[in-house]
Structure formats: C-alpha cells, structure tokens
Amino acid sequence: QVGRRIESVVRSLQGSLKMNNTELHKQGLLLFAEILTRQPEEIKLFTSSAICRDAGRALQEAVRSPVLEVAAEALKAISAFLRKDHQSTPPVQYRELRALLEAMLSRCADFSQTPLSRRPLGHVSSRDSGKAILRRGKFLLSTLEGFRNACRLAVEFQSEPSAQENPFTAPSAEKEDTLEAFSEFLLSACDSLCIPMVMRHSEQATHPNLMEVFLSILHSLFIIVPHMKEKFSKKLASSSFIRLTLELKARFCSSLRHSALNQVCSSFLYYMILNLLSAPEKTEPLSKEELSVVSTFLQHGLPHISSRNPESLAFLSDRQYMEKTARQRQYCILLLFYLAYIHEDRFVSEAELFVAVQSFLLSLQDQGERPPLVVFRASIYLVSLCQDKDRALDEVPCGLLSGLG
Structure with missing residues (x-):
C-alpha cells in the first residue's frame, strides 16, 4: 500500500514537471520532500527499485530547471531522497545516484558562475551584489547538504554486504554500478566541483554553516575512499587547507561559539594529520605506538585551538610552567605548522616561527620533559628550515637538542 501511494506521488510529480507551471513544480517538489523527510525509517517508502529510479530521474529533471x-526546491527533495532507507531496495542503483548528483552539482556550478545582474548603466549596486551572493550561498549550502547525504549513504553502505555489489546488473555495467565506483566518484566530484565552488564563494563570503557541511564532506571522504586518504590529505594540505581550517576556527570558534563547526574542524584536522603522518614526505612512517601517542594529544588539543597565528606563536613561545593540557595544545600547534610548511603552506614568517620553536624547546628543557618523538622531529625540521631561510638566525644549542631527543 505504501509502495502504491509513493508510485502515484512520483507519477504526479513527473506529470507536473511536464507542465509550464512554475508554482505547480514548486508545490510538487515541496510535497515530495515532505513525504521523503517524514517517512519513518523502519517503513520502506520505495518497495520497488523502478519507482526509486523514476523518482531520482524526476528530481534530475527538476534540479536542471532554469x-x-x-x-532550490529540488535540492531539498534530493537531500531527503538520499537516505539509506530510501535507497536500500536491491539492487542499489549507484549509476542513477551518480547521475542525480552530477545534475545537482552541474546546476550549482552554472548558478555560481552566472554574472551578477547589472543595472541599466552597467553597475552592480553593493546591495544587489550582497543579495546575489547570499542567494548563491544558500543554493551552494543546499547542494553541499545533498552531497553530504550522499557521502553518508556511502559510509552506511560500507557495512551492508548486499549494497557493495549488485548481482542483478549486467557484467558490462558491473564495475560502474558498485559502491566502490560510487565512492570514487564522490571523491572525484568533490575534488573537481565542490572544492572549487566553495573556494570561489569563500572569496566573497564565509558562512560557518556552509563550511561546517563542507568540512564534514572532506572528513567523510577519508572514510569513504580509505585507499586514497593519504593522497587526498596531501593534496588538501598543499592547497592550504590547514591554514583555511585554522582561520575558520579562529574566526568563528573562539569563546565557545559555533561548537559544531569547531568539532568538524577539529575532526577534519585530526584525520588529515594522522593521514599525513602515516605517509610522510620526508621521514619514515610513524610506528603504531607513535601514532597512538599523536592521536591522544590531537584529540585533547585540537578542539581548544581557536586563536589566530600571532596568538598561536605567542602561546608556543610561552616559557611559563605548562600543564599537561596546555602542553598538548602546543604539540598540536607545532605539528600543524610543521605539516603546513612541509606542504609549502607557509603562513607565518621564519623568524617568528624560529623564536617560537626555540622557546618551546627551552620550556621543555626547563620542565625536564621529553616530547613525543614526532614533535621533537618536527621541531628540529622547523628550526633547520628557518635557519636555512634566514642565516641571521641564531644557532640552537646542541645541548638543548640532545637533551630532548
């Protein structure tokens, strides 16, 4: 009975989209989104894969609307449609899902590149420009929410053996219609479309909600395509994502504001750092024990970092007695600077960094502490690099280094 009802809704939506009536299109999509959202998870809405396919194709048509x-209404419906209980009727139609996401991303890309409307004299007023940027931001946010739901779907299907392969598909289509192929598509689409769109938009405006969704997508991709996580992390680090994330935390997450964004930023940095340290550029990979130590201080320290670079350098330079929690934050800051520098993202001056790292090492000596080996190596690397860049910098006493190593 539920299946027959949703079939009639889908047929009605398909019919309405063929009519030249914008209001009818909007109302049909609004109703469909409401049904998709309100349906209890334990009761399957789509009992037939054919109806699920037709629903997806109707949404493709709707999101392409000029x-x-x-x-915009289609985007909301797509987000609601990309729910595990709506997509789990075997076989999971990954190619159809991919086509739907491609249509959604393509529509967003087209809209984001539309020139701002001009007045008769050829000027764009700041007020009109602001409204246009706001509209683009909302549309981009809805698109990212849909994409995040697709990523969540991929993660959830990893634990479903029946969803990983589709035994009902033709042999020629087999490779395309698998969870693995869909997962790799998500990574590729994020890299080629989501990231550029967000970066372009952030040049005009930065919204914490949008960045929260965006970073949660990046974080989920480490899980969705695990064999690519190190390579993806290196690309992100080389594209200044350490700096970007720290700037977001400093701008929006100080004084306990935007806790959800802070949590997402911290989780993203946590996994990216571990990925980078698992496949380092210039040193041996860390042992399991070393990674475990790093994991512990990152988990404790990263959520508490929300200062701008000058404050972070000052904190790293602090020679006062450091409690364990404060020291863990210092370890995190130093590791972030180290990984950023390794990947050519140098957002603090060598002279300032040298002074901060030297003070940090002296503080460790003062308190008789031996830092984790990865922190010590990072310190040595930064000190050496800073001295190479600026010969005027003092030498760090050998006794200091040998006493800590």
Whole structure:
C-alpha cells in the first residue's frame, strides 16, 4: 500500500514537471520532500527499485530547471531522497545516484558562475551584489547538504554486504554500478566541483554553516575512499587547507561559539594529520605506538585551538610552567605548522616561527620533559628550515637538542 501511494506521488510529480507551471513544480517538489523527510525509517517508502529510479530521474529533471526557485526546491527533495532507507531496495542503483548528483552539482556550478545582474548603466549596486551572493550561498549550502547525504549513504553502505555489489546488473555495467565506483566518484566530484565552488564563494563570503557541511564532506571522504586518504590529505594540505581550517576556527570558534563547526574542524584536522603522518614526505612512517601517542594529544588539543597565528606563536613561545593540557595544545600547534610548511603552506614568517620553536624547546628543557618523538622531529625540521631561510638566525644549542631527543 505504501509502495502504491509513493508510485502515484512520483507519477504526479513527473506529470507536473511536464507542465509550464512554475508554482505547480514548486508545490510538487515541496510535497515530495515532505513525504521523503517524514517517512519513518523502519517503513520502506520505495518497495520497488523502478519507482526509486523514476523518482531520482524526476528530481534530475527538476534540479536542471532554469527557474532558480524550482531548482532550490529540488535540492531539498534530493537531500531527503538520499537516505539509506530510501535507497536500500536491491539492487542499489549507484549509476542513477551518480547521475542525480552530477545534475545537482552541474546546476550549482552554472548558478555560481552566472554574472551578477547589472543595472541599466552597467553597475552592480553593493546591495544587489550582497543579495546575489547570499542567494548563491544558500543554493551552494543546499547542494553541499545533498552531497553530504550522499557521502553518508556511502559510509552506511560500507557495512551492508548486499549494497557493495549488485548481482542483478549486467557484467558490462558491473564495475560502474558498485559502491566502490560510487565512492570514487564522490571523491572525484568533490575534488573537481565542490572544492572549487566553495573556494570561489569563500572569496566573497564565509558562512560557518556552509563550511561546517563542507568540512564534514572532506572528513567523510577519508572514510569513504580509505585507499586514497593519504593522497587526498596531501593534496588538501598543499592547497592550504590547514591554514583555511585554522582561520575558520579562529574566526568563528573562539569563546565557545559555533561548537559544531569547531568539532568538524577539529575532526577534519585530526584525520588529515594522522593521514599525513602515516605517509610522510620526508621521514619514515610513524610506528603504531607513535601514532597512538599523536592521536591522544590531537584529540585533547585540537578542539581548544581557536586563536589566530600571532596568538598561536605567542602561546608556543610561552616559557611559563605548562600543564599537561596546555602542553598538548602546543604539540598540536607545532605539528600543524610543521605539516603546513612541509606542504609549502607557509603562513607565518621564519623568524617568528624560529623564536617560537626555540622557546618551546627551552620550556621543555626547563620542565625536564621529553616530547613525543614526532614533535621533537618536527621541531628540529622547523628550526633547520628557518635557519636555512634566514642565516641571521641564531644557532640552537646542541645541548638543548640532545637533551630532548
């Protein structure tokens, strides 16, 4: 009975989209999104894979609409549609899901590149420009929410053996219609479309909600495509994502504001750091024991980092007695600077960094502490690099280094 009802809704939506009535399109999509959202998870809405396919194709058509309001309603419906209980009727139609996401991302890319509307004299007023940027931001956020739900779907299907392979598909289509192929598509689409769109938009405006969704997508991709996580992390680090994430934390997450964004930023940095240290550029990979030590201080320290670079350098330079929690934060800051520098993202001056690292090492000596080996190596690397860049910097006493190593 549920299956028959949803079939009639899908057929009705398909019919309405063929009519030249924008309001009808919007209302049909609104109703469909409401049904998709409110359906209890334990009761399957789509009992037939054919109806699920038709629903996805109707949403593809809707999101391609040249009318922005219709496309925006379609995005909301797509987000609701990308739910495990809506997609788990075997066989999971990964190619159809991919086509739906491609349509969604393509529509967003087209809209984000549309020139701002001009007045008769050829000027764009700041007020009109602000409204246009806001509209683009909302549309991009809805697109990212849909993409995040697709990523969540991929993660959830990893624990479902029946969802990983599709035994009902033709042999020629087998490779395309698998969870593995879909997962790799998500990574590729994020790299080629999501990241550029977000970066372009952030040049005009930065919204904490949007960045929270965006970083949660990046974080989930480490899980979705585990064999690519080190390579993806290196690409992100080389594209200044350590700096970007620290700037977001400093701008929005100080004084306990935007706790959800802070949590996502911290989780993203945590996994990216561990990925980078698992496949380092210039040193031997860390042992399991070393990674475990790093994991512990990252988990404790990263959520408490929300200062701008000058404050972080000052904190690293602090020679006062350091409690364990404060020391863990210092370890995190030093490791972040180290990994950023290794990947050519140098957002603090060598002279300032040298002074901060030297003070940090002296503080360890003062308190008779031996830092984790990875922190010590990172310190040596930064000190050496800073001295190579600026010969005027003092030598660090050998006794200091040998006493800590």
